[in-house]
Amino acid sequence: MTRRGMWLLYTHYDGEQAPVSARVLHSERTYKVGRKLDAVDLHVPIARISRLAGTLRVGAVAPSDVPCTRKRADLTWTMQMNSKSGSLVEGFRGRNRVEQRIRPETPVELGDASRICLVSGVYADVRWLPVILCCPSHLHKDDMIRVAARVGVHIVPTLCEATHLVVPFARPNKTQVLALVRGVPIVSEAFVQAVFDAAHASVWKMPDPADFVPSCDPSLAPESRVMSSQWTVCAARRHLYAGLQLSMWISHATRRYSDMAELAEAAGATVHIHDVSQEPMADVIDVRRVLAQYQPASDVFVVADDMPLVEEACRTLRLPFLPQGLSAITQGILDVRSWRDMVPPVDDTPLTEDVTSWQDDEHGMSATDGSACGAPESVQRSSEPPVHPPVSVERPARRPHARRSVLLDEILGVSSDPPSAKYRRLLDASPATHQDAAPPSSPMRCIERPSLMPVHVEPMSRVSAAP
Helix, strand or coil: CCCCCEEEEEECCCCCCCCCEEEEECCCEEEEEECCCCCCCEECCCCCCCCCCEEEEECCCCHHHCCCCCCCCCEEEEECCCCCCCCEEEEEECCEEEEEECCCCCCEECCCCCEEEEECCEEEEEEEECCEEECCHHHCCHHHHHHHHHHCCEEECCCCCCCEEECCCECCCHHHHHHHHHCCCEECCHHHHHHHHHHHCCCCCCCCHHHHCCCECCCCCHHHCCCHHHHCCCHHHHHCCCCCEEEEEECCCCHHHHHHHHHHHHCCCEEEEEECCCCCCCCHHHHHHHHHHHCCCCCEEEEECCCHHHHHHHHHHCCCECCCCCHHHHHHHHHCCCHHHCCCCCCCCCEEEECCCHHHHHCCCCHHHHHHCCCCCEEEECCCCCCCCCCCCCCCCCCCCCCCCHHHHHHHCCCCCCCCHHHHHHHHHCCCCCCCCCCCCCHHHHHHCCCCCCCCCCCCCCCCCCC
């Protein structure tokens, strides 16, 4: 068997018109099913059903099998001789539901989701409900183990496969916070007795875990106590840090840091641990070299306890730093709040940055050598791009009689000076010759001047060919 818990039988115990209800089938017992009130253990008041339809037999569970992960009681159905009810059993074969016609006085093994057809339209459904309680060691008593074996409840010492976590007090330790991430309800010790009482009641009803929220540990400091509303189950905690990366800086490897990393990974985060004892960091420049690999990403958060160099490097590289320290992991899980909402806003004021950083170290020059040569030790760097003032360039003086196109002057935006009146009078009075005339300001100006060379034009005559 692959699962553990208690067997439940759902049918119309209050009549065919009433809704179905459940009864718990205890281990090592035999239940008679029928409509005769005094002769059966599970009474179904429907006239079409036989007075004694059949028998349900539940196997025994040893107290030593209570914490076992692969054990549950066997359940069989036997149809009574001369009965007109219960001759058809429905079950699953793989993913397909199949019907099986059974013979009287022949036991048939039942499983989860099996159905016994009492009469047409009336069924008795079998359900397997896993109830696995992770309890502290002082609750592992012999009398409690015997009751758990009888009703089908399993008590385990670890949280691995538990459906409920039983604690005396609520405190934000690794086990309880991990249960919140996995969606396991955290209940008080009174929940165990409530489950036992519900299993012996005439009608089964699972106790509500919200009614058994444990009280806060009185030994905790007032600032470390949590509210009862933070101890409720929320499905968003399982993927609270999904897609985020956490750069965790620790002084040395301890159990506390590994527990915090496990909580962050359980909530979906990817954790990168930097142990300063294994990776010595002499100054802030070494820290910036390590953090520079995360700088292009926007989903990286840095956390450290009492490490000013890491905080200074994050402020220089504009990386989000969690000021709450490692407690930001558990606080975010309890409050169901992502790290994006816990990081303070980035300050855009200019930062002072040492210019004798990586380039100087690569060339073998220290900060003191650079300052001795007159180089500044720090500069003011702003987040805004620098704005350069407009530069005015003086054009060289134009040579006299220099040829330049008017179109080029218009493109360059240069205004050409008009010719002087003296130059215009001389030009009009003197004949235009190649030796005395000034070069034209346009190449097309020569077309307007009369030609000084005599040209004789003769008309063309058409010569006809000889016949």
